[in-house]
Amino acid sequence: MNGEDFRSKLREFHLRSKEQSSQESRVILEDEKKMNNACCVKLYLEDHTIGNLTRMNLLKQKEVTFSGYRQIHPLQHTIEIKVQTNGSIKPYDAIQKTFQDLSDEFKNLEEEWARKVAEKEKHQMKLEI
Amino acid sequence: MxxxxxxxxxxxxxxxxxxxxxxxxxxxxxxxxxxxxxxxxxxxEVPVMAIHFVDIIENTSPLSDEFLAQRLGLIPLVSYAADSKMYDWEADADSIDDQKTKVVFTLRQKNLNDAPLEITSQHLEPEFGQVGEMAIRPVRMFSPINGKEVGIPITRLGKNQSVHVRCHALKGFGKMHAKWTPINxxxxxxxxxxxxxxxxxxxxxxxxxxxxxxxxxxxxxxxxxxxxxxxxxxxxxxxxxxxxxxxxxxxxxxxxxxxxxxxxxxxxxxSAGQLKAADIVQKALIVLRKKVDEISQDLSFAQQQQQI
CATH class of the missing domain: 3.30.1360.10 (RNA polymerase, RBP11-like subunit)
Incomplete structure (x- = not known):
């Protein structure tokens, strides 16, 4: 039932973005009113995979003083990431930088993986001969 | 802190x-x-193909229609070509029967002999001609005893029982249903x-x-x-x-x-057979990078909108 639910959400989302004939954003930004240099980002159709990844990599930045994430409800496919910085950088920019770093890292990993697999296959071919 | x-x-x-x-x-x-x-x-979240809709034209096998459909769905399909397919919600509504989103298999068997006939994944025939390594087809299974190729059992037919179904294989990923999971x-x-x-x-x-x-x-x-x-x-x-x-x-x-x-x-x-183990890791890395890029794009888009 929930699996079907997730699929129908994807379909709905796709139709909505098509209707508006513009890029439908899966991201909702909220400024934290009671705190300085803090923000809350809601990501639709994401889960712990991205949540934990973002949180841990945000904490790598020296400017970030707090970052955390939660899934607001097990049946709602939305996560919420909260970030606070020490003021030398905007919280949105910190998140943006994290995603760019991650993208570069995955690109490197892809290349490394392809290289290592080719090496290993070559090595195994030699052993067979 | x-x-x-x-x-x-x-x-x-x-x-x-x-x-x-x-x-x-x-x-x-x-x-x-x-x-x-x-x-x-x-x-x-690594996309592969799996049978999702089954049109049952005739089913006099001992298994009920739902049971048969469930068993067909769980057959792993070799999915090297899954990248060139679209999710069914991405395609236009009028081209829903397109080859872009799906692969259709037919299963038509009748047992005329006294001995029971085992229907396996080998009896599934792709409808539009697909050939070669890249074709989407049920994975090949070999008997551990004599190394002969055996299919994945679907049902068994007694004398004069028959089964005739059309199976529509769609692209999906494990989050929707476990049958789309490429790994064991x-x-x-x-x-x-x-x-x-x-x-x-x-x-x-x-x-x-x-x-x-x-x-x-x-x-x-x-x-x-x-x-x-x-x-x-x-x-x-x-x-x-x-x-x-x-x-x-x-x-x-x-x-x-x-x-x-x-x-x-x-x-x-x-691997469960749909993809090679090394390809699964490669694809997982690609999926992750695309996901991160997409969110970063959406984020800057949302930031622009908020400033207006």
Whole structure:
């Protein structure tokens, strides 16, 4: 039932973005009113995979003083990431930088993986001969 | 305030330990969060094909229609061509019967003999001509007894029973339903770190060294040319602590120190047959990068809108 639910959400989302004939954003930004240099980002159709990844990599930045994430409800496919910085950088920019770093890292990993697999296959071919 | 102690800009390193079409073992040096993201994506978000809709034209087999459809859905399909397919919600509504989104198989069998007829995945015939390695087809299964090709059993027909169904295979990923999961196993564990107390190793006799070496069920230890005990294959260690128990029986409890190595993980990936194990990891990395890029784009888009 929930699996079907997730699929129908994807379909709905796709139709909505098509209707508006513009890029439908899966991201909702909220400024934290009671705190300085803090923000809350809601990501639709994401889960712990991205949540934990973002949180841990945000904490790598020296400017970030707090970052955390939660899934607001097990049946709602939305996560919420909260970030606070020490003021030398905007919280949105910190998140943006994290995603760019991650993208570069995955690109490197892809290349490394392809290289290592080719090496290993070559090595195994030699052993067979 | 709690702050993790990271190495700044740590480099990731991959080393492949074992590689075959079905199974892949590799060590990954880097962040736990990245290791876990790769694992989760391999399980739930690598797209493959699976039978999703079944038109039942005739079914007089002992299994009910729903049961038959369920069994057909669970057959793994070789999905090298899944990248060129679209999700059914991405295609236009009027071209829903398009080859872009689906592959159709027909299954039409009737048993005219007295002996029961086993219907297997070998009886599934693709409707539009597909050939070659890239074709989407049920995975080939070989008998472990004689190595002959056998299909995956679907149902059995008695005399004069027949089954005629059309199966529509769609693209999907594991988050929707487990039948779209390309892996059987995707796990990672810490690598061990074994340290000898060198003040005690010198007093060990050759017999004691040999018995420690032989106590390990995974053959982690070996003897070097000087008849000294060395750690030979650390990646095989499964933390069973047999070596420590062996040392304790020799009244040397602090001889070996066993720890988890930080930031090094050993992955085991076993393919279910849809894709090669190495391709699953590759695709998982691509999916992750695309996901991150997409969110970063959406984020800057949302930021622009908010400023207006």
């Amino acid at each position: 709690y702050k993790y102690n990271f190495e700044q800009n740590s480099q990731h390193r991959i080393e492949i330990l074992e590689l075959s079409d079905e199974k892949c073992k590799f060590s990954f040096e880097g962040d736990l969060s990245i290791a876990n993201a790769i694992r989760r994506v391999m399980i739930a 196993i995707a796990t990672f564990r810490h690598e061990a770190e074994l340290n000898f107390d060198h003040s005690q190793t010198q007093s060990l006799s050759l017999f004691e060294k040999q018995s420690i070496r032989d106590s390990c069920p995974m053959n982690v230890f070996a003897m070097d040319a000087n008849q000294d005990l060395i750690v030979n294959a650390i990646e095989k260690c499964v933390f069973c602590e047999e070596c420590i128990r062996c040392a304790e029986s020799m009244k040397k409890p602090r001889l070996i120190k066993m720890q988890h190595k930080k930031n090094k993980y050993i992955f085991t990936v076993e």
